[in-house]
Amino acid sequence: MPELIPFRWPASWTDAAKLDLLKGTAINCIAGEAPPPFPLGDLPFVKLDADHPPEGIALRDGVWPQVLAPTRKDAAGGGATGGPWVDSNASVVRLAKVMEPGKMVWLTYTPPGGKDVVPMDSFVKPITEAEAFGGHWVIALDAFMAEQVAKREEKALSQWQRMMAGLRFTAARRDRRAWEPVAPLAVASTFAGDDKLLSEEFLNLAPRRHLAYRALRAADVAGASFAKQKAVLYLENTPPEGAVRAKLLEFAQAGGLLIAPLGTVDSPPEERRMEHTVRRAGKGRIAMPLEKWEDPFTLVDQVHVLVSHREDPVQVWNGSDMDLFYVTSPKEDQAVTHLIPYASGSTLPITLSYRKAWRRARVVTLNGATAAQPVQGQLGMEIAVPEFTDYAVVELEA
């Protein structure tokens, strides 16, 4: 059975003739709370019910991806530090895949309603964002866009075709979903209980500082390999116990950096760094906070320094409102970096710097591919990414 690509049928599309709009597209199912009042032909209907999710599918709400502009000059329209506030679904999709392995993740949010005007050209990003992280957005048009597409208005139709091109683009590259994130840091947590907000927000905010991570459930720590990680953050305010604790201490003893809650060990610290105490443990180190962790954004920044920006597998300049997702093939002879800008319009000129010396690179957007010549920078191989909108992927070969 082919993978389901869901579309939420607009309320204003009251006749089956509109099904013609889906012909020749990658959309192959209708999803919603209730089916449209007419036969759907070959298209299956999938009921979106969070209490009874469809088999093999993990449902998540998600948010309309965007940068929120400040409403007043002095207002907190920005992030925790005054930087841009980005509504992103990256961590929602990635965490859902961790918590419900083997399932496809569907994001069920709809375009913002009320007084918010949704520009017609902003419907591509929700599609490419979800697809980049290995999920699907249940494609939904707002009333205006649905009406204009139904009327086959030129601009609306052009954007609709661009949306469908986005689906085709990502569908052609699905084999990369299984590729592993290149990340110096593993973040282990129950992602539940008292620290649920802390841990989920940590993953949400890590991309704002371009801190690359791999997430895993606390329950999976004992059986996990951390061979490709420099550091493990055990993101609970209660110290690990039993086999989990043993595995984490073993990681530190072997040379890794374990960042763990207060009370994990009682050996005396050798230094204080970024509101944490750090002590030696075998060949490695263990860092613990001076006080219980509370603020996820501050913690992201502290953890990034504890691990060190030196370990960043890829750096980006002029991409503060952008999510990067850098994954590599099992043989590590190929890799891609998904670039998802959240601001509207064209990006600035983006520079990426890779620690690994990739031999060949090309930048692919919905408009086509261009070869990029890696240039040796001071800390890595730099690649200049031309300005683009919505989505780009940098394809790398060793």
Added chain:
Amino acid sequence: MTRREWMAAAAAAGLAPRVRAAAVPSSPVALARCPAYDGGVLTSLRRMFDQIGGIGRLVSGKTVAVKINMTGSLRARTGYRAAWNTRWSHPVVIGAAVHLIGEAGARRIRVVEGSSEDDHPLEEDFLIGGWDPADVLGAASNVEMENTGFLGNGKEYKRLEVAGGGLIYSAFDVNHSYAECDAMVSIAKLKEHELAGLSLTLKNMVGIAPGTVYGDSAGYDQPAARPYGARTMFHIGNRQPPEGTPPEKNPNSPREFGYRVPRIAIDLVRARPVDLAIIDGIETQTGASGAAVDEGVKRQMRLVAPGVLVASRNPVCADAAAAAVMGFDPMAARGRAPFESCDSTLELAEQAGIGTRDLKGIEVLGARIADVRMPFRQG
């Protein structure tokens, strides 16, 4: 008798060419062509330090603070060009200066800059900018770095009184590094600035004011724990620093940036005098932060490679010579480029007795200004 000896003798005898030049200190300025960030930088700086009389007496056995410039976002570039090559002091220049300071016998060298966006160790901010700090840390022995945008490694802020009482502030609370150092080196980039006309070694000293006290994140009751944001209170005087920190002398003085920023820069230099000024003009951008914002100002943002280094024991003399290299008249008052929208930092510095801006009273050694001039304005 050399020209330098003649000028010193003339100044002592009251025979200096102009009254202004005799009234305020003057130090020789060394200019050097240096086309690239390579081994030639060290060679050039070594020769330049010799030309200005050597730095041994200044740094030998001393703790030396080297204030670099890493203004603006760490994660932003001008186009694809790294900030080191556009608006920040380049690590090759910093490393060469640190090496020579170490070679001259400094006991300890602390490279300092106040981040406006984080409380990271400065080494981490180097990495975010895309450069390995080991290049600077390894340039001499006993080199360390500190982010002075907050308390840093200190336990409390140190108060620096402004000599002469100050124009806007009478004292500043700063990171301990600025109080502990015996000698102060300011390494700036050659560039214009929309709020101060020039962003050279004098303006570079605005960065010693910690963001936790003078930045947008500053608390009202006490300094913030972490710096974030611009020093808006410096720019427009929208508020006073936290309680317990010396406030402005006259809160009714003009709130206009063109009045305030040049004066505050001078206050900071008088609070922590600059003993050695170095300007990196090898590669740069003409404007510090965007193109002209004021009507009638022809300031532009262009990437340029003047291929020049400037050094002097006096920051006013260094900045005056650098202004001339940029195609400006250092004697220009407000209303003339590059000071179309602000008072002249150079004039204020001269009036404060820090140094002369009059090229007739400054001995320029090495390359001639006319030979290295690269006008920053076009058309």
